[in-house]
Amino acid sequence: MENQILRVSLLGGLRFDYGENHVDDTSGHSKKIWLLLAYLVCIRGRAASREELAGLLWPEDKRPTNLTNAMKTTLFRVRASLEQLYEGAGHQLVLSRESGYAWNTELPLLLDVDEFRSLCASRGERQLEDWLQAAELFGEGFLPKLRENPWAAETAAQLRRLYIETVLGALPLLEERRRWKDAAELCREAILRDPLNEELYCRRMSALLRMGENRAAALVYEDMNQFFLSQAGALPGEEAQTIYRRAVSGVSSGAVASAAIVDQLSEGTPSGAYFCEYDVFRAIYRLQVRDSARSGEETSLAVLTVVHKYGGELNRRSLDLVMGNLLRLIPELLRHGDAVAQCSASQYVLLLPRAGFQDGREVCRRISRAFARQYPHSPATLQVTVCPLKPGEQVPVPVDDPTPA
Numbered sequence: 001m002e003n004q005i006l007r008v009s010l011l012g013g014l015r016f017d018y019g020e021n022h023v024d025d026t027s028g029h030s031k032k033i034w035l036l037l038a039y040l041v042c043i044r045g046r047a048a049s050r051e052e053l054a055g056l057l058w059p060e061d062k063r064p065t066n067l068t069n070a071m072k073t074t075l076f077r078v079r080a081s082l083e084q085l086y087e088g089a090g091h092q093l094v095l096s097r098e099s100g101y102a103w104n105t106e107l108p109l110l111l112d113v114d115e116f117r118s119l120c121a122s123r124g125e126r127q128l129e130d131w132l133q134a135a136e137l138f139g140e141g142f143l144p145k146l147r148e149n150p151w152a153a154e155t156a157a158q159l160r161r162l163y164i165e166t167v168l169g170a171l172p173l174l175e176e177r178r179r180w181k182d183a184a185e186l187c188r189e190a191i192l193r194d195p196l197n198e199e200l201y202c203r204r205m206s207a208l209l210r211m212g213e214n215r216a217a218a219l220v221y222e223d224m225n226q227f228f229l230s231q232a233g234a235l236p237g238e239e240a241q242t243i244y245r246r247a248v249s250g251v252s253s254g255a256v257a258s259a260a261i262v263d264q265l266s267e268g269t270p271s272g273a274y275f276c277e278y279d280v281f282r283a284i285y286r287l288q289v290r291d292s293a294r295s296g297e298e299t300s301l302a303v304l305t306v307v308h309k310y311g312g313e314l315n316r317r318s319l320d321l322v323m324g325n326l327l328r329l330i331p332e333l334l335r336h337g338d339a340v341a342q343c344s345a346s347q348y349v350l351l352l353p354r355a356g357f358q359d360g361r362e363v364c365r366r367i368s369r370a371f372a373r374q375y376p377h378s379p380a381t382l383q384v385t386v387c388p389l390k391p392g393e394q395v396p397v398p399v400d401d402p403t404p405a
Contacts (some may be wrong), residue, residue, distance in 0.1 A: 006085070006093075008041055009112045011159075012139035014146075018085040025145055032057050033077050035146050040094060041111065042155070044103035053100065056151055075101060112137060113159070120166045128177075131170040135186060138163045141193060164194050171203050183207040195227060198237055205243045217247035225277065230320070233345030235278055244279075272331030273338040273350075281341035285351055292353070292389060300360035301387040302350040303343075304330075304367065309381045319346055322380045326371065333367050360386040 009015040014034045015024040025034040039056055040048065048056075050071055054063060057074065064070035079090025095102050116137050122130035141163070142156040167190045174183040187204035194200065201224045208217035221236065221244035228234050236244075276284070285301070292299045306322050308314050314322070326348060330340055339351040352360050364384040371382060 005108050005110060007110045007112075010038055010041070010143055011112050011116060011137060011141065012144065014038055014143060016082070016085060018089070021085050023081055023084045027081075029077065029081055031146060031149075032074055033081055034143075035149055035152065036074060036078055037081070038143055038146070039151065040101065040103040041109070042113070044105050044109070047097040047100045047102035049100040056149070113142070116159070117162070120162050128170060128173045131166050131173075132182075132186070134166050135163065135170065135189065138193075160193055164190060164197065168199065175203075175207070178210075180207045180210040184211065184213075196232060198224075198228075198240060201236070202240050202243055205240070205247060209243070209247060214247045218244060221247065225279075229342060229345060231345075235343070241279055273334035273336070273340050275327070275331055275340045278341045278343050278349075281339055281343075281349065281351065284339050288351060288353055289389065297354045298356040299389045300352045300355045300357060301389065302352060302360050302364050303385045303387070304348045304350070304364065305383040305385075306346045306380050307383050309379050314346075314380060318379060322375075322378060323348075325375055325378075326367075329370060329374065330367055333370060334363065357386055357388040360388065 004019040007017040009017075013025055014037065015022060016037075025031075036053065036057065039053070050068070053071065054067055058064065058070075075094065075096075079094055082090040082093055093104050093107065095104050116134050119130045119134035119137065122134075138159070142159045143152045144156075146152040147156055167186060171183055171186065174180075174186065184204050184207035187200045187207065191197065191200050191204070201220060205217040205220050208214075208220065221240060224236055224240065228236055274284075288299055291297075304326070306314065306319060306326070323342070323346070327342075330348060330350070334340065334350065334352075337353055341349055343349045350360075350363070352363060355363065361384070364382075364386060368382045368384065371378075
């Protein structure tokens with residue numbers, strides 16, 4: 001086996017390959033074994049002190065009483081796990097030093113993280129293909145099973161940033177070459193690693209539009225809209241909305257019969273207020289502003305904000321539960337001509353045509369009382385801001401402080 005070379009993979013999971021033999025983190029060994037192995041490989045070239053390794057393996061408040069024996073036991077298991085590669089591998093690869101422990105750098109080693117970084121740094125004629133290879137090599141990222149460890153998490157975040165930078169560098173080159181399918185697929189994979197990166201969604205939608213996949217592009221936006229709202233309490237930006245409008249405008253082509261148009265627009269039997277996505281709500285609001293200016297009738301906006309009843313913040317599970325309960329409650333307490341949309345992770349906005357400030361306030365009080373009555377043990381309460389729009393004005397002005405209704 002003298003001609004074999006050790007290959008170590010840290011991207012997507014830990015794995016050591018030597019000839020036909022391998023050992024990986026799918027076995028039943030303790031995570032500390034794999035963490036220590038990965039750390040020694042990454043810092044190869046210097047010895048790690050016992051105190052340094054203790055800080056890696058155990059939180060300060062959970063360190064074993066006899067740290068020396070615990071470290072010796074862990075190193076024994078580390079070396080035993082490497083024996084699956086070849087006889088004597090454990091002591092040959094992991095060396096004891098007076099100052100601690102070190103990886104044997106005299107034995108050749110191929111590390112996928114080194115290859116990844118090298119590919120990301122590529123320039124020249126092979127730049128694009130090397131960057132695409134780097135993106136493929138990245139896989140699920142650095143040691144996904146060990147990311148609860150601070151060192152592993154920090155290293156994973158650094159490599160993920162390099163991965164995203166490389167992807168965002170490769171996308172314009174793919175677009176220049178009109179490789180729309182490759183661009184869309186690259187974005188899809190990158191979104192899995194950085195799901196709040198709006199540029200990736202926009203480039204994926206644009207690539208799908210170039211391929212004539214308008215419906216697929218629209219679905220990307222709709223998924224993005226829901227995810228951003230649930231995870232970040234924010235809505236996609238103007239660029240994403242513009243691409244979405246292009247996508248939905250091209251979903252169907254050719255003339256449509258007027259009867260079919262009427263049928264498509266028909267809502268059926270309405271029940272309660274009209275609930276819609278926020279970008280639809282915005283269009284309805286702007287139309288209502290124009291109608292109010294023409295008719296002279298007042299219109300109000302109301303914002304309902306979910307807050308903790310006793311101060312502090314609601315956890316995500318509780319907040320989602322409250323927002324779901326409100327979604328079932330609010331529409332039935334409003335008129336058919338009113339509109340409702342979720343505008344953040346903790347807020348609903350209501351459009352109340354032909355309703356002044358006092359009317360709007362009374363509507364919100366009715367919702368708050370109904371919520372308190374139906375969910376008396378909820379940790380949440382509602383804060384209300386009513387914003388009347390007087391005829392001729394373009395922007396509603398909040399005239400009451402957002403106090404609990």
